[in-house]
Amino acid sequence: xxxxxxxxxxxxxxxxxxxTDVQALDDINLHVMDGEFxxxxxxxxxxxxxxxxxxxxxxxxxxGEISVHGKTPKQAQEDVEFGFVFQDPVLFPWLRVLDNxxxxxxxxxxxxxxxxxxxxxxxxxxLTDVGLAGFEHHYPEQxxxxxxxxxxxxxxxxxxxxxxxxxxxxGALDEFTRDKLNMQLLxxxxxxxxxxxxxxxxxxxxxxxxxxxxxxxxxxxHVVQIADVPFxxxxxxxxxxxxxxxxxxxxxxxQLQADSPEQAxx
Amino acid sequence: xxxxxxxxxxxxxxxxxMGGALRDxxxxxxxxxxxxxxxxVIDIVVGVPHYVLPSPAEIISEIRERALELxxxxxxxxxxxxxxxxxxxGLAFLTAVVFVHIRLLERAIYPWAIVLQTVPIVAIAPxxxxxxxxxxxxxxxxxxIICFFPMLVNSTRGLRAVSPQALExxxxxxxxxxxxxxxLRLPSSLPYVFSGLKVASTLxxxxxxxxxxxxxxxxxxYVVVAASYRIDTQLMFAGIAYxxxxxxxxxxxxxGLEKLLLHWPGARLEE
Numbered sequence: 281x282x283x284x285x286x287x288x289x290x291x292x293x294x295x296x297x298x299x300t301d302v303q304a305l306d307d308i309n310l311h312v313m314d315g316e317f318x319x320x321x322x323x324x325x326x327x328x329x330x331x332x333x334x335x336x337x338x339x340x341x342x343x344g345e346i347s348v349h350g351k352t353p354k355q356a357q358e359d360v361e362f363g364f365v366f367q368d369p370v371l372f373p374w375l376r377v378l379d380n381x382x383x384x385x386x387x388x389x390x391x392x393x394x395x396x397x398x399x400x401x402x403x404x405x406x407l408t409d410v411g412l413a414g415f416e417h418h419y420p421e422q423x424x425x426x427x428x429x430x431x432x433x434x435x436x437x438x439x440x441x442x443x444x445x446x447x448x449x450x451g452a453l454d455e456f457t458r459d460k461l462n463m464q465l466l467x468x469x470x471x472x473x474x475x476x477x478x479x480x481x482x483x484x485x486x487x488x489x490x491x492x493x494x495x496x497x498x499x500x501x502h503v504v505q506i507a508d509v510p511f512x513x514x515x516x517x518x519x520x521x522x523x524x525x526x527x528x529x530x531x532x533x534x535q536l537q538a539d540s541p542e543q544a545x546x
Numbered sequence: 547x548x549x550x551x552x553x554x555x556x557x558x559x560x561x562x563x564m565g566g567a568l569r570d571x572x573x574x575x576x577x578x579x580x581x582x583x584x585x586x587v588i589d590i591v592v593g594v595p596h597y598v599l600p601s602p603a604e605i606i607s608e609i610r611e612r613a614l615e616l617x618x619x620x621x622x623x624x625x626x627x628x629x630x631x632x633x634x635x636g637l638a639f640l641t642a643v644v645f646v647h648i649r650l651l652e653r654a655i656y657p658w659a660i661v662l663q664t665v666p667i668v669a670i671a672p673x674x675x676x677x678x679x680x681x682x683x684x685x686x687x688x689x690x691i692i693c694f695f696p697m698l699v700n701s702t703r704g705l706r707a708v709s710p711q712a713l714e715x716x717x718x719x720x721x722x723x724x725x726x727x728x729x730l731r732l733p734s735s736l737p738y739v740f741s742g743l744k745v746a747s748t749l750x751x752x753x754x755x756x757x758x759x760x761x762x763x764x765x766x767x768y769v770v771v772a773a774s775y776r777i778d779t780q781l782m783f784a785g786i787a788y789x790x791x792x793x794x795x796x797x798x799x800x801x802g803l804e805k806l807l808l809h810w811p812g813a814r815l816e817e
Contacts, residue, residue, distance in 0.1 A: 338714055338717060338718070357717070357718065358720050360719060362718050363718075364714070364715065366715070370709065370712050370715050372730070373811075373812060373813065374733045374734075374809075374810045383729070384719050386729075387716075387719045387720075387721045387725050387729065390722065390724075390725050391721075391722060419811050421810065421811040422811060
């Protein structure tokens with residue numbers, strides 16, 4: 281029976297068919313608890329983005345089953361349970377920042393006129409929460425990369441999805457901006473009860489953000505290790521200098537190197 | 547507060563851009579004035595027969611004296627061009643919409659559209675005149691045909707210029723097909739659509755005039771051809787001047803509409 285709580289993946293396999301078939305994922309078993317912050321870490325080509333898209337119902341698995349609160353990913357997608365933040369901000373350049381954030385509500389209302397439209401105040405509050413008060417009427421092109429990504433975060437949260445899927449959202453940003461956004465993400469997330477699945481190739485980022493870390497090895501993607509992060513919340517940058525932090529980072533890095541020696545430079 | 551500030555900033559940059567544009571145009575204007583002046587001087591010094599090459603002064607006086615008559619004829623031409631432009635561009639855009647949604651039709655038709663584009667429009671014009679008579683119809687049809695291809699190519703490209711992630715986002719939001727079209731595909735196609743419309747706007751005027759050459763009793767093309775039979779080069783030059791001015795005006799109208807609709811930064815392709 282599908283578990284009505286959390287997100288469960290059983291025996292997931294994904295093969296992309298083409299001139300030569302590529303197996304992206306092999307026998308993934310995973311349970312994500314409600315309200316958990318889970319990080320998926322691994323080198324490029326380990327299928328972590330694919331895994332995220334499977335959970336979101338954007339692509340179907342070749343084998344195995346996924347249950348999102350007892351529903352199939354497709355059903356959960358139709359119920360708009362997911363928020364998704366891509367590596368690119370994917371903002372609509374013709375809409376001002378505030379209108380970009382309000383876009384999901386407009387679409388939900390087109391589909392169902394009874395949809396309770398979140399008051400504009402809520403979208404504005406979210407923009408304030410991500411530190412963009414005063415930029416409501418700017419166009420995306422007028423913002424920096426980090427600011428665009430914060431708009432994307434606000435847009436993903438505005439309809440209060442139960443699950444927030446993030447695909448290397450800060451991967452294209454410089455280290456300082458990334459640090460700032462990590463902190464801001466945690467602050468905003470603590471206001472929500474959403475489950476977060478966060479894909480990254482940075483072990484440090486994963487340890488800093490997550491409750492639990494799933495380490496994936498490449499070709500085909502498989503679970504190398506699942507580690508608990510021994511820090512409570514709220515967190516601040518100080519924990520990055522704690523011995524437990526550096527130990528965990530070193531341990532996970534060691535696991536990845538043992539799994540795929542040619543990827544030693546992560 | 548901030549929005550007001552942004553507005554004044556925009557006004558400043560707008561004025562700045564106008565000034566900059568004017569300065570950018572100065573060399574081109576000087577070349578134009580220089581050529582006209584040289585033409586006038588050569589005309590006086592060398593003494594070319596006036597029925598071969600009238601002097602700029604004579605052409606200008608012709609432009610002024612026969613303004614009303616020529617403007618009325620130009621009005622017909624522009625009516626044909628505008629109707630053809632709207633018809634051809636509209637049909638092309640709708641075809642592009644169909645192409646984007648039904649891939650099979652695109653594969654079946656698009657190659658033939660490209661092949662048809664290579665047929666010289668001048669060669670089809672007499673045929674259309676035979677089929678449709680000497681009235682408005684063949685002129686509109688030729689203007690429409692000549693507008694169709696650049697619009698089809700640009701619209702198809704524009705409607706496809708949507709990132710896979712943007713489509714995934716719409717799927718995540720479980721957006722309807724109508725939402726995906728009107729909220730995503732249509733606005734992101736506009737920069738391409740307008741670059742197609744700008745090409746089409748100049749072609750439409752050319753198409754209408756070419757159609758008038760092959761059989762008409764009014765329009766600026768008719769005026770030019772009729773004047774050529776009488777070796778009235780003065781009138782021919784005046785007709786050419788009016789039709790170029792109209793073409794430039796048409797282009798700038800479309801360009802102005804583009805500036806109005808593509809208001810977001812980075813929207814216009816040629817910038």
